[in-house]
Amino acid sequence: xxxxxxxxxxxxxxxxxxxxxxxxxxxxxxxxxxxxxxxxxxxxxxxxxxxxxxxxxxxxxxxxxxxxxxxxxxxxxxxxxxxxxxxxxxxxxxxxxxxxxxxxxxxxxxxxxxxx
Numbered sequence: 286x287x288x289x290x291x292x293x294x295x296x297x298x299x300x301x302x303x304x305x306x307x308x309x310x311x312x313x314x315x316x317x318x319x320x321x322x323x324x325x326x327x328x329x330x331x332x333x334x335x336x337x338x339x340x341x342x343x344x345x346x347x348x349x350x351x352x353x354x355x356x357x358x359x360x361x362x363x364x365x366x367x368x369x370x371x372x373x374x375x376x377x378x379x380x381x382x383x384x385x386x387x388x389x390x391x392x393x394x395x396x397x398x399x400x401x
Contacts, residue, residue, distance in 0.1 A: 308400040311339075312391055320400060321387040323353075329382030335399040336389075337371040344368060345394035351385040358385075366396075 308327070312318055321327050338345045348362040366372055380387065389398065 306401070308398075310398040310400075311396070312389070312398060313395040315391060315393045317388055317390045319386050319388050320398065321382055323382055323384060323386045325382070327382060329380035329385065329387070331378045331380075331387075331400050332375065333399075333401045334374040334378060335371060335397075335401075336366060336374070337397040338366040338368055338394055339397050340368060340394040342368060343392075343394040345396060346392045347396070348390040349374060350388055350390075351380050352388050353385050357388075 308320065310318070310320060321329065321331075334349065336347060336349075345366045347364050347366060348359060349364075350357045350359040350362070352358075360374060360377060364372065387400075
């Protein structure tokens, strides 16, 4: 009921730090994708983002950023991930999910993204 919703919001800063909690996304094509939407019951208290290029032949260029509806605040921009390679982002990732979306831009490739 309403109490569990209230508890989730109050405990949101640590909710994704729980090793059992993760967000998994498979992305393809050139796009901007919202990974965590602001105002939802998903926390911005993340500690790690794993991005893997799963395409057979194409490198991928990615940008990961926080977006408040007007301004973009980049964690990485123009990061090139070779075919079959992965990158782990671990610094300065926690954010206020009541104010910001977490978004990713991708070039024409396929990616697997894990957020913890």
